[in-house]
Amino acid sequence: MIVNTPTMLVRTLCSLIAMAATTVVAADFAALPKTATLETDSPQIIALGKKLFFDPRLSATGTVSCNSCHNLMEGGDDGRATSMGVDGLTGGRNSPTVWNAVFQSSQFWDGRAKDLAEQAKGPFVADVEMGMGVHDQVVGRIQQIPDYVREFDNVFGQGNAVTIDNAVTAIAAFERTLIxxxxxxxxxxxxxxxxxxxxxxxxxxxxxxxxxxxxxxxxxxxxxxxxxxxxxxxxxxxxxxxxxxxxxxxxxxxxxxxxxxxxxxxxxxxxxxxxxxxxxxxxxxxxxxxxxxxxxxxxxxxxxxxxxxxxxxxxxxxxxxSLVGEFPPITLPRLPSRSGTSVVVEFK
Structure with a gap:
């Protein structure tokens, strides 16, 4: 026979209250996943995406990279009210952090990009961001650097591997590691x-x-x-x-x-x-x-x-x-170069 003493009743009540509180917390919050990579995110494609993310030569003036507005050495943004792109131009919206951006069902403040790859296309040709006229100019810059061409071939297969879709696919693969x-x-x-x-x-x-x-x-x-x-x-x-x-x-x-x-x-x-x-x-x-x-x-x-x-x-x-997590170590990549010749001046 179980006898419910006052002490036991108090303990039972406290236990139920604690369980209810835990249920409420669990309903609203969940632990952040520890990985977000896809099966197709090989070390090679991630490494390529990382280089493209940090490469300012993919902007019209050769001065602005993805990392310029999404600084991975800090909060994944740039600390400005609105970001500064080529020629000192600024946009109208604050740069969202790229850390944990994979855990979203759309990108940009207005959700106009459905995923990380589609989002990565936009800044290349935005006049107040990286300022390239068309995506073909971005592809042309990459094609002028032999080591990039070889790396694209190794990752995506031989023959016309340097495309804007492959470039943003690689950038997205790298960004999926940023959790x-x-x-x-x-x-x-x-x-x-x-x-x-x-x-x-x-x-x-x-x-x-x-x-x-x-x-x-x-x-x-x-x-x-x-x-x-x-x-x-x-x-x-x-x-x-x-x-x-x-x-x-x-x-x-x-x-x-x-x-x-x-x-x-x-x-x-x-x-x-x-x-x-x-x-x-x-x-x-x-x-x-x-x-x-x-x-x-x-x-x-x-x-x-x-x-x-x-x-x-x-x-x-x-x-x-309490929402600040563990940041993975980030080392700056060695960007491939073209000996003795600048690629930036060709599209000014």
Whole structure:
């Protein structure tokens, strides 16, 4: 016979409460996968993609590479409100981090690229980014460097291997290695309840209770789950009465509508990855918000119509510090060269 003493009842109740809390956490968050490579991502194609990612000669002036706006030595962005491309030109949107970009169902703030390879095509011919007139000019630059041609042949097979599609396929293969697992939150989700500080636990609870997880859930806290290929967009800003809308010019960019020309897509944006968010200031699609604490105030007001106390803001920032994972070692590649002759001047 089992006798339920008051002590046993208290312990049972505490156990049930703990189980319920764990269930809530598990429903909103998940550990970041430790690998994202495909079976076709051989060491050779990854190495080629890495070289192309770091090579500034694929820009019109020979000064801008993928890494210029997505600095892998830092947060995978460039720390600017909007990135600077060739000839000092700047665009209208903040550079999203390339770290963990693979864990998204679309790319760019407006989701106009379906995957990493398609995204990699865009900057080559964007006049405010790498500034090449057409993709054939990018291919021509690569073809002028014999070691690149041999490497493309080795990876993709002999004969006309240097194509823009093969180039971005290689870049995407490299970018799939750019993931940062084993953050404190991942250890917490795996059962190590000492992995988070008290402030981080309070921040995590607040993140859930205030409604942040309506959009920011899943392994990357961007509304994506493994196997989810459907692009999802969120209205931003929602609360047009918020003083932050005018202060930070949050509603002049029409978001996805600028790509689709559909009025129904006006002010729809992809939910950004929150992994390593403490390393990617400034914030918002236009980079107008300088600090993470202020970004929390902005999002609470514009999206949730909520004002948070300074203690709550501090706890939220503490929680987001638990999202910084382990960065894989990155060594700069040796880029193939063409002895005695520049390839950059040929397409000026």
């Amino acid at each position: 940062t697992p084993n953050a404190p939150l991942d250890h917490y989700l795996a059962g190590d309840k000492n992995a988070l500080t008290d402030a981080q636990v309070r921040g995590m609870d607040l993140f859930q209770s205030t409604g942040c997880t309506e959009c920011h859930f899943g392994p990357a806290l961007n509304g994506w789950d493994p196997g989810d290929d459907e692009a999802v967009f969120v209205e931003f800003p929602r609360n047009l009465d918020s003083s932050f809308v005018r202060k930070y010019d949050l509603d002049s960019d029409r978001g996805r509508a600028e790509a689709t020309q559909q009025e129904s897509d006006a002010h729809q944006f992809k939910t950004p990855v929150l992994r390593n968010i403490t390393l990617t200031a400034p914030y918002m699609h236009n980079g107008n918000v300088a600090s993470l604490a202020e970004a929390c105030r902005v999002m609470a007001s514009t999206q949730l119509d909520t004002d948070l106390s300074e203690d709550e803001i501090s706890d939220l920032v503490a929680f987001m510090e």
